[in-house]
């Protein structure tokens with residue numbers, strides 16, 4: 001390289017150093033301005049001030065940069081400054097990893113959700129009868145699954161579809177769970193039903209359609225019962241975390257999140273599983289994350305690879321629907337798996353090293 005080029009580059013390096021120093025000096029002043037504006041309750045963005053500065057800069061400009069370039073470069077600096085002011089004052093959410101670096105572990109009976117082992121929540125879409133729930137509960141128990149799901153209050157798209165057994169359904173779940181030593185996960189749809197929930201369920205589920213039912217979120221936040229919050233079908237990850245913040249900010253820190261697929265143009269699956277949301281949420285938040293493999297796919301034939309993908313992506317657990325006879329189920333009959341399919345599912349997940357739930361009892365022998 002010629003000495004001349006070398007020399008000029010050295011000059012540039014020095015200028016870069018000075019520019020860097022000056023830009024950071026400017027940024028420090030910008031941060032102080034941001035604090036003053038916050039105290040005064042003044043808007044951070046000030047287009048009049050920006051225009052005024054640009055006018056004076058262009059007037060003082062002697063080139064070789066033309067005025068348009070000067071405007072563009074300084075506008076970038078103003079934009080970065082504004083971002084800095086907003087970042088400084090953006091409230092760090094309670095659900096954020098910036099607030100809590102270690103994972104939240106939600107204890108539901110003997111199940112420690114989010115402690116590194118993978119949790120399974122399974123059960124019928126809707127509670128239909130005691131016998132139906134009992135059959136599924138026994139299958140769960142044998143497979144070492146501790147959390148029994150079942151819908152008693154069913155928010156259905158059509159008002160003519162089965163709406164669930166209500167409190168009767170919760171009673172059935174509680175009775176069968178107590179018989180089998182399982183814990184109950186069930187959806188609550190009405191803020192006024194939180195007391196009822198505390199009486200019967202071990203985990204309050206808030207469904208996708210209610211993710212932004214803020215009164216329901218606040219009511220769940222006022223209980224001390226763990227909550228499983230499902231992502232709304234059109235909710236962004238940010239909106240999902242804000243919904244969780246509603247619960248945690250009311251004092252209930254025992255929140256688990258559940259990705260259940262989002263609505264897209266794809267029709268061959270019921271929803272589109274946003275698998276990237278799993279590592280993204282794990283990175284942004286300390287709360288445990290589940291993937292609902294039933295609702296995200298809406299079909300039985302791909303539940304197994306999707307469940308593996310979910311756990312490989314870092315999910316703390318999976319949720320799936322199991323029914324003794326899906327063909328006659330009162331809801332979701334196309335996507336629930338039967339007990340035999342569930343046993344095979346668990347067996348394969350275990351064989352592939354994704355789950356380590358221990359088989360229980362005599363049935364160990366023939367499975």
Ligand SMILES: O=C(O)C(=O)C[C@]1(C(=O)O)C=C[C@@H](O)C=C1
Pocket residue numbers: 030033034044045046047049050077078079081082
């Ligand atoms: O002067 C201000 O009020 C500032 O906040 C600083 C600043 C800047 O970078 O110069 C930043 C953002 C505003 O839109 C205008 C100007």
